[in-house]
Amino acid sequence: MIEVNELTKRYGSTTAVNALTFTVRPGHVTGFLGPNGAGKSTTLRMILGLNRPTSGTATVSGRQFRDHPRGLRHVGALLDATAVHGGRSAYAHLWALARSNRIPRHQVDEVLQEVGLANAARRRIGGYSLGMKQRLGIATALLGDPPVLLFDEPLNGLDPEGVLWVRGLFRRLAAEGRTVLVSSHLMSEMENTADQLIVIGRGELIAAESLTEFAARGTGASVTVRTHEPDALAALVTAHDALVRPDGEGTLNVAGLNAARIGELAFQHGIPLSELTTRSASLEQAFMDLTADHVEYRAGESR
Ligand SMILES: Nc1ncnc2c1ncn2[C@@H]1O[C@H](COP(=O)(O)OP(=O)(O)OP(=O)(O)O)[C@@H](O)[C@H]1O
Numbered sequence: 001m002i003e004v005n006e007l008t009k010r011y012g013s014t015t016a017v018n019a020l021t022f023t024v025r026p027g028h029v030t031g032f033l034g035p036n037g038a039g040k041s042t043t044l045r046m047i048l049g050l051n052r053p054t055s056g057t058a059t060v061s062g063r064q065f066r067d068h069p070r071g072l073r074h075v076g077a078l079l080d081a082t083a084v085h086g087g088r089s090a091y092a093h094l095w096a097l098a099r100s101n102r103i104p105r106h107q108v109d110e111v112l113q114e115v116g117l118a119n120a121a122r123r124r125i126g127g128y129s130l131g132m133k134q135r136l137g138i139a140t141a142l143l144g145d146p147p148v149l150l151f152d153e154p155l156n157g158l159d160p161e162g163v164l165w166v167r168g169l170f171r172r173l174a175a176e177g178r179t180v181l182v183s184s185h186l187m188s189e190m191e192n193t194a195d196q197l198i199v200i201g202r203g204e205l206i207a208a209e210s211l212t213e214f215a216a217r218g219t220g221a222s223v224t225v226r227t228h229e230p231d232a233l234a235a236l237v238t239a240h241d242a243l244v245r246p247d248g249e250g251t252l253n254v255a256g257l258n259a260a261r262i263g264e265l266a267f268q269h270g271i272p273l274s275e276l277t278t279r280s281a282s283l284e285q286a287f288m289d290l291t292a293d294h295v296e297y298r299a300g301e302s303r
Helices: 040-047 090-100 106-114 130-142 160-175 211-215 230-238 259-268 283-294
Strands: 002-011 014-024 029-033 055-060 075-078 148-152 179-184 196-201 204-210 222-226 243-246 251-255 275-279
Touching (some): 014 196, 090 130, 130 148, 160 179, 230 243
Parallel strands (some): 148 179
Antiparallel strands (some): 243 251
16 A cells, blocks of 8 residues: 655755645556656655655555665565666676565566566666566566555557556556556556556646546547538537537537437438447547646647
């Protein structure tokens, strides 16, 4: 369990994290989402005791990280996969960490096997691709077999097979009863990865709910209607307060009325329809709508 309470971090006049409060429960993969600069990495670093909060607290299994004697056996984390000594081999890197955390050697072999790096373990990390470095970062997080795991943008640089593997791994770790927190700035990465979401923007909490609840927000759903009498249908639904946008030959995009009501109106007025399809807004769109007021940088605008 991770508990963040009124957590705040200021850098001079910049408030990176502002009175953030949330709980991450075991047994779930929790997505930690927010646009670039929202404060995700700063929050993760405070949970890990790497940054000191200006105020508030962050605890893991009820204790602040710096008070915990078990190190990597307490929390495993992947923060920046490229921040490793390029001259060492993956094996040497993991074995050094294992020794200093009193982790038995066989766990080095096990995690290398788990992440698919067993055959590359003796090669210099400097020659690794970004995807291989991400796998090594995940191996490092798993090394101490910890009950709580944090991953900052772990899908960066992974190929599609790697993404599928990571999703399966996270689900398995959660099913084992561990607490798994995964950050991303892309909803599309989280919708098949996480079952719980914490959404932040400009350092503040925007939403903490299940993916199902998030999807049910259903902002911006519209209906695509095809007919050979588009003008008559457009006039009809507009008279019932719908918004209509032509969408190609004989096709209208209608917002503000549901498909059942549009079908009923068309039937009553003798307008034949050849298509009537509800298009729910994508989760990505719902995420963008939700965080629109909290985006620090936006194309074509100065701050
Ligand atoms: N060491 C620092 N000194 C000054 N400002 C900082 C520092 N670290 C972070 N910030 C600022 O704090 C805010 C939050 O940054 P943070 O890296 O935590 O966001 P993020 O959500 O992880 O973003 P990204 O998805 O781009 O990694 C940003 O405005 C950033 O510029």
